[in-house]
Amino acid sequence: MEANIVVLGTESVGKSALTVRLLTRRFIGEYGDIESIYSHSFIADGREITLNIWDSPYSEDSSVETSLFQKKVRWADSFILVYSICDRASFNSISRFIQTIKSTKDYLGADKPPIVIVGNKRDLHHRRTVLSEEGRLLALNTDCHFYEVSAAENYHSVLMVFHGLVDRMKDAKLTTKRPLGFKGIVKSMSAVFARRRTDSF
Numbered sequence: 269m270e271a272n273i274v275v276l277g278t279e280s281v282g283k284s285a286l287t288v289r290l291l292t293r294r295f296i297g298e299y300g301d302i303e304s305i306y307s308h309s310f311i312a313d314g315r316e317i318t319l320n321i322w323d324s325p326y327s328e329d330s331s332v333e334t335s336l337f338q339k340k341v342r343w344a345d346s347f348i349l350v351y352s353i354c355d356r357a358s359f360n361s362i363s364r365f366i367q368t369i370k371s372t373k374d375y376l377g378a379d380k381p382p383i384v385i386v387g388n389k390r391d392l393h394h395r396r397t398v399l400s401e402e403g404r405l406l407a408l409n410t411d412c413h414f415y416e417v418s419a420a421e422n423y424h425s426v427l428m429v430f431h432g433l434v435d436r437m438k439d440a441k442l443t444t445k446r447p448l449g450f451k452g453i454v455k456s457m458s459a460v461f462a463r464r465r466t467d468s469f
């Protein structure tokens with residue numbers, strides 16, 4: 269099985285931190301602004317599963333109206349929508365992402381995609397401005413799954429997010445993948461670490 273996952277959310281909510289945590293088990297603190305699609309394979313129930321994970325830095329250009337956003341929605345089989353539990357505005361933006369994803373997929377005649385909502389930075393509970401119940405309620409009302417995690421502190425909770433999404437996709441036919449149609453987006457993990465090393469000098 270091969271599946272395309274897009275990680276979305278507003279600025280600095282921890283999209284790269286979650287992605288890099290899954291891929292390397294590490295939290296490296298600073299990630300740079302790298303638009304990347306990472307490939308990650310693992311075995312589950314005796315089957316090889318490959319996830320292509322598209323992580324992009326947020327900017328005004330990533331708003332839901334843009335053609336790049338539409339391109340991501342078309343490409344993806346499923347979505348991880350991230351907010352920070354310390355950032356109310358990032359939580360408020362999640363509904364808009366869900367609406368746009370659903371209406372675009374509907375317009376394309378595609379199946380309803382699995383969507384997971386993730387409240388990140390759980391370790392910063394003393395600065396919390398979004399209650400867990402609010403995240404859970406939003407997920408319930410929009411037929412999404414919900415997790416609260418800390419990419420900084422907990423690898424296993426991040427693993428649960430991605431594996432939970434895979435479980436929801438298991439029966440879908442997700443095999444033949446078309447190339448994206450533009451160059452320079454696929455980076456290796458070494459790019460992330462190289463960037464960090466450079467930044468620290």
Ligand SMILES: Nc1nc2c(ncn2[C@@H]2O[C@H](COP(=O)(O)OP(=O)(O)OP(=O)(O)O)[C@@H](O)[C@H]2O)c(=O)[nH]1
Pocket residue numbers: 277278279280281282283284285286296297298299300301324325326327388389390391392417418419420421
């Ligand atoms: N305390 C804490 N900090 C986190 C956590 N996840 C990410 N951060 C920090 O939050 C900041 C932003 O993390 P990124 O992963 O770059 O966030 P992003 O959503 O990819 O940001 P953009 O690329 O700007 O859209 C960094 O300083 C991270 O170290 C977390 O779980 N807990």
